[in-house]
Amino acid sequence: MSIIIPARNEAHRLPRLLKSIRRQQQVEVEVIVADDQSTDNTRAIAQEYGTDVVDVEPHTWSGKSYACYVGVQIAHHERLLFMDADTFFTHPYALRDFLGNGQSQGVLSVQPYHETGGALERLASVFNIVTVVGMNIFSLLPHMQTSCLFGPVMLTHREDYWRIGGHRVAKDAVMEGEALYRAYARAGIPIDLRLGKGYVHFRMYHSLSEMVRGFRKHIAVGSGQTHPWVMTLVMLWLSGSIIAVASRRLSALLCYGLSFFALSQRVISTRLSSIVTFPLHVLFFFYVYGLSWYSTKLRKQVEWKGRHIEL
Secondary structure (H helix, E strand, C coil): CEEEEEECCCCCCHHHHHHHHHCCCCCCCEEEEEECCCCCCHHHHHHHCCCEEEECCCCCCCCCHHHHHHHHHCCCCCEEEEECCCEEECCCCHHHHHHHHCCCCCEEEEECEECCCCCCHHHHHHHHHHHHHHCCCCCCCCCCCCCCCCCCEEEEEHHHHHHHCHHHHHCCCCCHHHHHHHHHHHCCCCEEEEECCCCEEECCCCCHHHHHHHHHHHHHHHHHCCCHHHHHHHHHHHHHHHHHHHHCCHHHHHHHHHHHHHHHHHHECCCCCHHHHHHHHHHHHHHHHHHHHHHHHHHCEEEECCEEEEC
């Protein structure tokens, strides 16, 4: 297996991922870090762990797609695993199991379990819930299929990857998952979406400002890729939580609090206190969603790792 990690200023995140790859058992891997013009010690850290580092030249593609595309150029193995730098394995046989799930033709896309470092980071709960519910992971109206892959972790076969055109199909996309999904679907290649709890986790943001910038980039765009009826139900559920608070009915508050906790613990490290604090999570989501809508629909511009992307 070839593991390809697109990296732009990820020196502080790479060690955790690379250490977790070293601990993997019963699988042969090569690790490729595609250094996308980093200005920190990304290259030095990657080399310290013995990875193959490829420099990504200046380009006009959006997001991380070009770095992924360049990384594949030097990969030697048949199976290609793309991983974001903020992900990491928590199980020593995760890669072996990934290979087992990907023996036949198809693409495996995994949403990592979100580990948090404090109460502020747990405000990301609703974003994680909306992501997996919107992708139909909880089997909500199963006939309404998603139209997007999870971005952080994707396993594919080299032949399938080049058959669809690789990440070139996503060169203009803010979220490459939608473009890749459509390309694989058009080619008739099976798509498997899974949750990563217990196998692969990530810690996306370390501060409130990072969280706002990160989710602002894509949450409104992502909602547009969700089946309209599914997104309508999600928004009704979120709005209902605010109504429940306004009504001051204990039964309604308890119902929403328990459902929020049940969903949260499947996708993000949370605490029982979220049964009470869930309205803050919902309000934060609507606040960032509004910022995202303004950036993507009105300004037609988003920021990604110091780069301004025109929509």
